[in-house]
Amino acid sequence: MKKQVKIVIALVFVSLGLYFAYNYMYQDHRDIKAEKAVVLIPASELISYFNENNSKKVLNKTVQVSGIITEINTKNIILDDKVQCSFDSVLKNLNLNETIIVKGRCIGFDELFEVVKMDQSSIIK
């Protein structure tokens, strides 16, 4: 009887351990759409964080920008010629020169085209 109890307790601990290990290894990706943005600014101002060496405040963080759509591609748009917002799905029902608010994860500043890039974007308005 005592031996059986010990086995049961051991099994409970082992399975708990496995459960936590599994959850740690296969934790979910961040849900950018559900995260609160750390900055809410006009798209043209996002670049200033990189010019002022202040990129830590926005890099890998969820940011929300507003601006005029200056370019539309299959899965990304460019706001005010300054911020590229990439989406995980194909875009539709968007028009050039439309004002829009987008939330996404800031992944950095692209010197080649001088744009700040965002991914996992979602349209707020």
Place this chain on the structure above:
Amino acid sequence: MKNLVLTIIFLSSIFPILNAQEKYITKSGEINFEASVPSFEEVKATHNSVSAIIKSNGEFASLALVKGFRFKVALMEEHFNENYAESSKYPKATFKGKVMAFDITGLTTDSKEYVLIGMVNMHGVDKKIETKALIRKVGGIIFLDTQFVLKPEDFNINIPNVVSSKIAEEIRISSSFELKGKL
């Protein structure tokens, strides 16, 4: 004499126009890399907002923001960014080079193989590579595809012993770009 000066001024003012290169660009190129080892968890990432420019003289430049590489397993993505690529310290991976014997006017809808030589910069380290690129042009868009292999050790990226058996020594990189004309 005055005419000569005027002619020189005129010539030098139009010279930049004559010298202007035809440019093709993209801001949504794709890079995939895979470092999987058989029978272990897949080590694979995709980036689909890579920037690239090709000029009519064959000069090619590309830039990927390292944080933009997406993995299936969230923890793997975290480890890649924090321990290996150190993407907060080294946010960019770049390539700068040249497509050899590139002839923009000779491009057809059939892919042609070119030699691509240049410098990859990642994790703050430069590494020269030479590879092949398949290039074709369809409806005004230049399609460029290339594959090559990189080793983490060449970029001072140390893979700890505990995980080294699960990560390939040679990382296979494939990228494809659809470059649109821009003046």
